[in-house]
Amino acid sequence: MTKIDAKYIFVTLKRGFAVIQSLPGFKDILPNETRKWQFVENICRDIFESFAYQEIRVPILEKAQLFSRSVGNDTDIVQKEMYTFKDKSDQFVTLRPEGTACVVRALIQHHLIHEGMHKFYYIAPMFRYERPQRGRFREFHHLGVEAFGESSPYVDAEIMEMNAEILKRLNMDVRVEINNIGCRKCRPSYTKVLREYLMGKKELLCEDCQRRLDTNPLRILDCKKESCKKITAFAPSILDYSCDECRNHFNEVQRLLTKMNIDFVVNEKIVRGLDYYTKFVFEVISDKLGAQGTVSAGGRYNDLVEDLGGSPTPACGFAAGEERVIELFDYKEDDKFVDAVVIPVGKDTSDFSFLLTGDLRKEGFKVEFISSGSLKSALRKANKWKAKWVLIIGDEEIKENTVSLRDLEKSVQKKVRVEDIISVIRQGLDE
Numbered sequence: 001m002t003k004i005d006a007k008y009i010f011v012t013l014k015r016g017f018a019v020i021q022s023l024p025g026f027k028d029i030l031p032n033e034t035r036k037w038q039f040v041e042n043i044c045r046d047i048f049e050s051f052a053y054q055e056i057r058v059p060i061l062e063k064a065q066l067f068s069r070s071v072g073n074d075t076d077i078v079q080k081e082m083y084t085f086k087d088k089s090d091q092f093v094t095l096r097p098e099g100t101a102c103v104v105r106a107l108i109q110h111h112l113i114h115e116g117m118h119k120f121y122y123i124a125p126m127f128r129y130e131r132p133q134r135g136r137f138r139e140f141h142h143l144g145v146e147a148f149g150e151s152s153p154y155v156d157a158e159i160m161e162m163n164a165e166i167l168k169r170l171n172m173d174v175r176v177e178i179n180n181i182g183c184r185k186c187r188p189s190y191t192k193v194l195r196e197y198l199m200g201k202k203e204l205l206c207e208d209c210q211r212r213l214d215t216n217p218l219r220i221l222d223c224k225k226e227s228c229k230k231i232t233a234f235a236p237s238i239l240d241y242s243c244d245e246c247r248n249h250f251n252e253v254q255r256l257l258t259k260m261n262i263d264f265v266v267n268e269k270i271v272r273g274l275d276y277y278t279k280f281v282f283e284v285i286s287d288k289l290g291a292q293g294t295v296s297a298g299g300r301y302n303d304l305v306e307d308l309g310g311s312p313t314p315a316c317g318f319a320a321g322e323e324r325v326i327e328l329f330d331y332k333e334d335d336k337f338v339d340a341v342v343i344p345v346g347k348d349t350s351d352f353s354f355l356l357t358g359d360l361r362k363e364g365f366k367v368e369f370i371s372s373g374s375l376k377s378a379l380r381k382a383n384k385w386k387a388k389w390v391l392i393i394g395d396e397e398i399k400e401n402t403v404s405l406r407d408l409e410k411s412v413q414k415k416v417r418v419e420d421i422i423s424v425i426r427q428g429l430d431e
């Protein structure tokens with residue numbers, strides 16, 4: 001029996017056998033939400049471009065080693081969270097878990113600094129295999145910027161100013177925490193002191209942190225487990241071990257933040273979950289998002305370009321989690337996607353109505369053409385879509401060269417000459 005029984009398909013669909021759902025942690029962004037996303041993205045684009053950043057689009061898939069060499073082999077991202085697999089030519093590839101490494105790769109590959117390009121932004125999906133929870137997805141989006149070639153604290157200040165501007169434009173209630181995590185010269189001496197301090201308390205640390213003690217003790221400061229927090233609360237501060245260069249840089253950034261009236265607190269426990277940061281780092285945190293409250297984060301990464309094979313190039317950047325911004329931001333715009341609906345009702349009125357629809361669209365109106373069904377069902381659709389205008393075209397209207405124009409908001413209807421339609425829609429119908 002090759003013929004598929006329609007009744008059988010219906011039954012299986014109803015039972016849920018044949019329905020394919022999206023993967024856990026992957027989310028459809030439906031038309032009733034995309035408007036809010038576009039609004040946020042437009043604001044960020046505006047702000048990034050006003051600071052002379054240019055958009056860059058890099059591939060979603062990269063060689064796996066790009067991230068183990070940049071983000072760091074001992075980070076949670078590389079150890080546990082990356083979508084890494086062998087492609088058909090047997091090489092390990094990774095769905096990018098973050099954007100900075102990809103932009104640095106592109107910078108080096110295309111000699112972008114020599115081409116006069118040094119400040120970039122991206123609005124792009126990232127992928128991490130994490131436990132799905134509120135506001136946290138396996139596919140998520142970053143609004144990110146990266147600036148290359150400048151070691152001056154003005155770039156760090158600029159990054160913070162962009163952040164503040166986004167938060168202000170979106171009216172978000174957050175706090176800014178900053179830290180200085182030192183450089184290649186000064187960090188090793190702190191790491192040594194920290195390791196010595198923690199060694200004596202090794203048994204009290206969580207399993208992950210016991211491992212980090214050997215590989216990357218700095219990350220222990222970032223552990224969210226209460227037992228580890230209790231121990232690190234009294235750990236020596238990284239700020240007491242920084243070299244003069246790092247200390248001066250950090251002081252300068254703080255001076256500029258104060259001058260720009262950007263509120264902040266210094267939190268010496270902020271180390272970020274990625275290995276490439278140097279000197280200035282920051283997090284923007286909201287208390288409304290539960291334990292995972294970081295809305296945006298970033299800092300300086302002066303060694304990364306060199307570590308990935310480029311010439312030494314200081315750099316600074318940040319990324320905001322778009323899902324979290326969306327969750328926090330109270331969006332009040334209306335969600336209208338159509339201004340007018342054109343409904344042919346006569347025997348031979350469809351072609352004329354269809355062409356008129358095209359004329360209205362060329363004038364910049366959002367217009368839907370309803371090609372079949374009764375007038376009643378067409379009006380029901382127009383109401384559901386919250387259209388303001390309905391244009392009804394029957395045989396009589398064609399004969400008279402008019403359109404019956406109805407304003408659904410005011411509940412008025414008038415016959416309008418075809419050549420006057422656009423100006424009447426612009427000005428409104430008299431009651």
Ligand SMILES: [Zn+2]
Nearest residue numbers: 183186243246
């Ligand atoms: Zn230093």
Ligand SMILES: [Zn+2]
Nearest residue numbers: 206209223228
């Ligand atoms: Zn821990």
